Amino acid sequence: MTKYLLGAASMLALAILAACGEPAARKDGEEAATAGEYERGPHRGRMLRDGNFALEITIFEDGVAPELRVYAYRDGKPVKPSEVQLTVELGRLGGKTDRFAFIPQDDFLRGNGTVAEPHSFDVRVRASEGGRNHIWSYASYEGRTVIAADAARTGGIRTEAAGPATISDLIDMGGRVEITPEGKAEVRARLPGLIVALSGKLGQQVRRGQVLARVESSHSLQVYTVTAPIGGTIIGKNVNVGDTTGDRALFTIADPAQLHAEFFVYPRDAERVRVGQPVSLRSLSGEGRFEGEVEAIVPTADIASQTILAHVHLPPGASREFRPGMGVEGSFAVARAEVPVAVRTKAIQRFRDFEVVFARVGDTYEVRMLKTGRRTPEWTEVLGGLAPGDVYVTDGAFLVRADIEKSGASHDH
Structure with a gap:
């Protein structure tokens, strides 16, 4: 079985890496x-x-x-x-x-x-x-090779045409995930009295209107119920049966689906961050990724750090990846521009001293030296070296480069 697998891998490599002279x-x-x-x-x-x-x-x-x-x-x-x-x-x-x-x-x-x-x-x-x-x-020929269509498909080589794209000017910041003010509530007794029963427990999921406690009023000696003002999880419990209510909150309830990210904006960036700007959010592990936008900016600065807070809304589904208190990274698109020619950033390779992509014409692939402009993780602006409509390799470019290097099609005049 091992010999078969090795043989198959060799055959695939030979099919993809076809030399040119x-x-x-x-x-x-x-x-x-x-x-x-x-x-x-x-x-x-x-x-x-x-x-x-x-x-x-x-x-x-x-x-x-x-x-x-x-x-x-x-x-x-x-x-x-x-x-x-x-x-x-x-x-x-x-x-x-x-x-x-x-x-x-x-x-x-x-x-x-x-x-x-x-x-x-x-x-x-x-x-x-x-x-x-x-x-x-x-x-x-320099930086050129031929790969048959079947071998290219087998090797995972994918292409697309260069064309216009929206390029954003990005600012990267760090922040933390918090529950929104609307997603948190403190449960208090309406009247002072003696707590005679508690049904709410720490960590319990509750619905809005659910009875959490019964209190005997100190004035009327009648028992009234205390209910949950919102649905969510009880994250704080401050009393037991037999305690008096006083001014303290009996419970704290939070809805983990109502989240936003709080980012610390330094003075050098404060004038560029605006409500409504799109933000790409990433968990510190890199596994959680969501797109959001700036929903609010707190105008007062922290005395010690001189930062202001920018709030970015997180959709309900984000609670599976982001939890309150977790760190988060964000790329703020503070400016956007339409450019006539751009390529996928992942397609760019190094060839000699150049940044390049590999153009495809039929079954022939050839290096294209790029003059680049603005860049994001997704798109890179092309100022020269590739024309609109030129087809270039987006996935599997390393296979094309390996084939060219193997063939020895070097810069030699």
């Missing part, structure tokens, strides 16, 4: 060489050869935005850049093509634009020199 440069009509096999030139660039003429193509990014720099050679010797006319097309996954013209500079030809990340494309190079034309094409 980087074929060598070729002239049109030639077949791709084995992955990673290509000649490097003096500047560590890719050599493209046609007869006695050759180009060395590089992406230079030392202290500048990534740009194409191309060196020309004839019979192994440098050729003046002014003697070569050159264009390069970079075909991106999804159909977009970046086109570059070149101008001579020093001993190389410099592309007229920035080579955007990721540096992953199908390259087509056209050059003219000495009355001859040359054309090359090759694949240069």
